[in-house]
Amino acid sequence: MDKLSGAQAELREMDALAAADSPVHRLHPLCKLLVTILYIAVTVSFPKYDFNGLMVMLLYPVLLFQAAGIPVRLCFYRLRMVLPLVCAVGIANPFLDPVPLMRLGGLPVTGGMVSMVTLMMKGIFSLMASFLLIATTPIDALCAALRKLHVPGLLVTLLLLTYRYIGLMLREVAVMTEAYHLRAPGQRGIHISAWGSFLGQLLLRSMDRAEELYGSMLLRGFRGEFHYADIPACRASGVVFTMVCTAAILTARFVRITTLLGSLFVR
Amino acid sequence: MIEFQNVSFGYDAAHSVVEGLCFSIGKGESVGLIGANGAGKSTIMKLMLGLLRGSGEIRVDGLLVCRENLPAIRKKIGFVLQDSDNQMFMPTVYEDMTFGPRNYGLSKAETDRRVDEVLNQLGLQELKFRYNHKISGGEKRMAAIATILAMEPEVILMDEPSTALDPVNRRTVIRTINSLPQTKLIASHDLDMILDTCQRVILLSHGTIAADGDTETILRDRALLEDNRMELPFCLQGWSPSTRSHLPG
Numbered sequence: 034m035d036k037l038s039g040a041q042a043e044l045r046e047m048d049a050l051a052a053a054d055s056p057v058h059r060l061h062p063l064c065k066l067l068v069t070i071l072y073i074a075v076t077v078s079f080p081k082y083d084f085n086g087l088m089v090m091l092l093y094p095v096l097l098f099q100a101a102g103i104p105v106r107l108c109f110y111r112l113r114m115v116l117p118l119v120c121a122v123g124i125a126n127p128f129l130d131p132v133p134l135m136r137l138g139g140l141p142v143t144g145g146m147v148s149m150v151t152l153m154m155k156g157i158f159s160l161m162a163s164f165l166l167i168a169t170t171p172i173d174a175l176c177a178a179l180r181k182l183h184v185p186g187l188l189v190t191l192l193l194l195t196y197r198y199i200g201l202m203l204r205e206v207a208v209m210t211e212a213y214h215l216r217a218p219g220q221r222g223i224h225i226s227a228w229g230s231f232l233g234q235l236l237l238r239s240m241d242r243a244e245e246l247y248g249s250m251l252l253r254g255f256r257g258e259f260h261y262a263d264i265p266a267c268r269a270s271g272v273v274f275t276m277v278c279t280a281a282i283l284t285a286r287f288v289r290i291t292t293l294l295g296s297l298f299v300r
Numbered sequence: 301m302i303e304f305q306n307v308s309f310g311y312d313a314a315h316s317v318v319e320g321l322c323f324s325i326g327k328g329e330s331v332g333l334i335g336a337n338g339a340g341k342s343t344i345m346k347l348m349l350g351l352l353r354g355s356g357e358i359r360v361d362g363l364l365v366c367r368e369n370l371p372a373i374r375k376k377i378g379f380v381l382q383d384s385d386n387q388m389f390m391p392t393v394y395e396d397m398t399f400g401p402r403n404y405g406l407s408k409a410e411t412d413r414r415v416d417e418v419l420n421q422l423g424l425q426e427l428k429f430r431y432n433h434k435i436s437g438g439e440k441r442m443a444a445i446a447t448i449l450a451m452e453p454e455v456i457l458m459d460e461p462s463t464a465l466d467p468v469n470r471r472t473v474i475r476t477i478n479s480l481p482q483t484k485l486i487a488s489h490d491l492d493m494i495l496d497t498c499q500r501v502i503l504l505s506h507g508t509i510a511a512d513g514d515t516e517t518i519l520r521d522r523a524l525l526e527d528n529r530m531e532l533p534f535c536l537q538g539w540s541p542s543t544r545s546h547l548p549g
Contacts, residue, residue, distance in 0.1 A: 045431070045433060048391060048431070172391075173391075173395075197389060197390075197391075198389075200433070201385070242386060245381065245383070245386040246386050246389055248346075248349075248351050249379075249381055249386055249387045249389065250389070250399075251351070251374070252349060252351075252374050252377070252378075252379050253374075253399055253400030253403060253447070253451065254371070254374065254375065254400055254403030254404045254451075255399075255403055256403070260398075260399070260402040260403065
């Protein structure tokens, strides 16, 4: 399977993952969305040197991955393209903040090193929570939840259509790449001289296809608003989940849990 | 049911795709639209649906095709696109079938009733919850027809419905078309299919009507067809699989 076909298959697998059944999948989409937003907001709000406090935040995604029956390694595998970027964000910190904060095994640990690690952790935890949300909630249900939060319909439609049409665009790219390689045997990738026309053709083909699709939608009564999944009313399980997670996340943020735990063993 | 009066359209002022078209189609008629590539078959359908705007007058069930009437007209017409991938944009067949009815304000219960009725009518119940990307080309074409029938249109337009189908799927599509009581306009190069499904044929040539009449009369007219870059349907060419071995090559 080539890279493009692999990417298409991964997109489809995400749909299949979201359609699976587990206690987390059965939770109301709005509850999951609200908790995820809170989790990300709280995670990024931790002070830059608060490594210990941030570590506690790892519990939420890890526990929910277990409950949803989704291996954590799958998350890292799917996010492999984004993770290096997230990790690269704080890479300059050790040079910008060289003041030693502590010594570890005789070696000085600078503020820049700690802030780099916490920045990476914030990014990775946020990605894990987002992945968990989309891996346990079908895109239609997620869009319905966004509309319930009064996110503008145009933005939600854009999100939905982008998600749907990434697959179609990948297929167009795959067809064009295949046609190119059949006439350029032995060549790795697409030669730089062909990039312009390749991208131009892709744009034109995508526009044609988009026009056809939009026409098809118009002909079936589309007036700018999708009828998203019929999400049922929130049940007690959703309310309990939201309340427990909110309490736990806020506790993790404002109570020094690691210090409290440590004080049980060290006096 | 459908009336074209002096309809012209061109993508630029210098070149007309269709020129001074006048014809009408009665209720319940099944009409084939044939012609060489670029003759204007798809353009006629898009003009009828208001996706393209030309000059002249087009009426569907008495309604003039204009911006104000488009919602009402599009509710009456179902359009089966040539490429089913462009038509099936929801994840599953069920969701695709509910897209139109829900947009027209039908309740979930009524929509589900229509979906089941159409799937039963076409014998496609097993496709209901299948993912669109996992069904075959033939199944996708049938599902595309089902999405249109779920809207209960009065007129059905089909653009090359038999393209890229194997013989069995093609035959299924033909049987399905013949079982539909609606007014039908079918654009196709598959003249054998037109012969099997339409009582009347409109032959287009460079955007004008070269012939309009009984299907058999037109499709048996070798000279007329050849003048318009077409050939007799295979079934009228006087050969069959048993005589195939006598053909050169």
